Amino acid sequence: MNWTQWLGLPALASAHGGQIDGMIGWVHVFMLVLFVGWGGFFAYCLVRFRRSRHPVANYAGAKSHASSYAEVGVAVIEAILLIGFAIPLWAARVDRMPPESEAVVVQVTGEQFAWNVHYAGTDGKFGKTDIKLLDLQSNPLGLDRSDPAAKDDVTTVNQLYLPANKPIIVRLRSKDVIHSFGVPEFRVKQDAVPGLTIPIWFVPTVTTAEMRARTGNAEFQYEIACAQLCGLGHAKMRGLVTVQTAEEFTKWLDEKVKEQSAPNPFR
Numbered sequence: 001m002n003w004t005q006w007l008g009l010p011a012l013a014s015a016h017g018g019q020i021d022g023m024i025g026w027v028h029v030f031m032l033v034l035f036v037g038w039g040g041f042f043a044y045c046l047v048r049f050r051r052s053r054h055p056v057a058n059y060a061g062a063k064s065h066a067s068s069y070a071e072v073g074v075a076v077i078e079a080i081l082l083i084g085f086a087i088p089l090w091a092a093r094v095d096r097m098p099p100e101s102e103a104v105v106v107q108v109t110g111e112q113f114a115w116n117v118h119y120a121g122t123d124g125k126f127g128k129t130d131i132k133l134l135d136l137q138s139n140p141l142g143l144d145r146s147d148p149a150a151k152d153d154v155t156t157v158n159q160l161y162l163p164a165n166k167p168i169i170v171r172l173r174s175k176d177v178i179h180s181f182g183v184p185e186f187r188v189k190q191d192a193v194p195g196l197t198i199p200i201w202f203v204p205t206v207t208t209a210e211m212r213a214r215t216g217n218a219e220f221q222y223e224i225a226c227a228q229l230c231g232l233g234h235a236k237m238r239g240l241v242t243v244q245t246a247e248e249f250t251k252w253l254d255e256k257v258k259e260q261s262a263p264n265p266f267r
């Protein structure tokens, strides 16, 4: 099992998440050492320099350099945490995006108060969207079905399906205000900012079914929690993430493509 279990973090279900947990773990160890060290020193001073023993203040103060060395030590450890752990970890998340050809690319658009999910379908091309076609009930993304690239596109609301053990690139967008895409089990959190498309990537490693078996909770569900206070309905802005095996995912996507590309009498 993981050495950071004592922190009580949510179950881990992504490839890079262990590194993040390790980083959080080391920061906590370091904080604990500092707390005990400085707290002990403070208690020692209260006793050692009590009034009955030192009725008159010593204006020369401390002559030893121990505290300076301790300060330098703290700065060095902080630098190691930052340069050795945090920066490389961050660089891997933002610079080393996997090529789109090897990943599942999903466009996720936040709105008050839902997550719109858009798959490119079998052709791998996202269809055009047009704000004039936007209809909150039937076409929340304004997808233009007359565009050939849009024919096999799949859209859902609050339902993100992903295959396990494959790199996932989520292109985050927002229609209105700043939202934040957070899935604690994947150790992923990123703001969705109107006017920007922000890509994030991760590799889910545990399917929903596996997680249900592992936690003993038959109703376990990965959840996209909006992590930015985005308005009155913020608390109910939850999307469900279903992680499946690659075969199950392909089957699901094929079914959705068929379902959504069929001529719709209401469209």
Ligand SMILES: [Cu+2]
Residues within 6 Å of the ligand: 110, 111, 113, 178, 179, 180, 226, 227, 228, 229, 230, 234, 237
């Ligand atoms: Cu939100």
